Amino acid sequence: DTEVTQTPKHLVMGMTNKKSLKCEQHMGHRAMYWYKQKAKKPPELMFVYSYEKLSINESVPSRFSPECPNSSLLNLHLHALQPEDSALYLCASSQDPEGTYGYTFGSGTRLTVV
């Protein structure tokens, strides 16, 4: 298995909703990442989990809450989002925490906040 699986692929949510994005990999990768990507921009790092511990938090608003239940799973809990949070949310993993061999990205969740 050489994939990172993300669900759902599309999500529309209201500003008062609570939802979660899920990410799964079975490659034995030791680091997992959440990225946010707006149209025509490169991915922006949100969170890094290294050996299941939150390594850095790039000053992301608290309405985004990451969780890493085990080495294969990564969740992103969403609450009280704003329309400007609409974007493609990407999960990625890397074989080592230094990302030496690059990242493998999931197919993403297209989030629309209404």
Added chain:
Amino acid sequence: QKEVEQNSGPLSVPEGAIASLNCTYSDRGSQSFFWYRQYSGKSPELIMFIYSNGDKEDGRFTAQLNKASQYVSLLIRDSQPSDSATYLCAVNLGRVRDNLFFGTGTRLTVIP
């Protein structure tokens, strides 16, 4: 100064031609270098990586690295319309925190 710089394009080449994509980086401690292809609305896909100075070839793709000049490039030979995408250059600093930096991407269009 940005960590990784790319010409945003758009770059247009005719089908069958060579497409040349360029990237410069600022941190001399950079250790590994990646090219990702991203189709519109899709996620980035790793197509090439290179660690050592020189050329690395994989099918129609060749990555070139010059650490002295802090320059990495991607050549696509016999360009096909299916190569039309945004190409993201990414540079790895080999550390746990903030280890991967992306350029803004170059949009490539291959004209049939």
